[in-house]
Every structure is written in structure tokens, then in C-alpha cells.
Amino acid sequence: MTVWLRIFEVWLTAKLLGSPSFRRGVSHIHQRIHYMRTGERPYPPPHERGGTYMEGEESESLTQNLKKFGQFFMEEFRNSTSGKKQ
DSSP, X not given: OHHHHHHHHHHHHHHHHTOHHHHHHHHHHHXXXXXXXXXXXXXXXXXXHOTTOOOSOTTOOHHXXXXXXXXXXXXXXXXXXXXXXX
């Protein structure tokens, strides 16, 4: 009986730790505690970090977004192959 209970506990723990909502919740708690202790944000919000955020209207069509993505991709590819640094 104890072996099955241990197997169930391990499975349940793995499911919980692999859950995106659990990770998001832990991240929010960590941010709040860090902010309360130091008074500063641990890292900037996603829209300030860059990444896949594309400026412009949210209601642009899919073809316009794909065109912009292609332009950004080619620009980055050219910069990486030519050795330019920004």
C-alpha cells in the first residue's frame, strides 16, 4: 500500500511542477516578495524586454504581420552574417 501511495505522490508532484499555471503563480509570488524586500522589480515586464513584441496596431492582418516578421528576420540574418553589432 505504501509503495502505491509513494508512486501516486511522485506522479502528482511531477504534474504540479510541470503545470504552467503553477509556475506562473510561483513567479508572481516571487516577484511580489522581491519587490517588497528591495523595492525594485526583478525584471522588466515582457513588453519592455523586447523579444517577439512587435510595435504597431493589434488589429493588423496576418499577412502584414508575416511581412513584418520576414523583414525583421532578414534584417537580423544580414546583421549576424555581416558581423555588425548594434
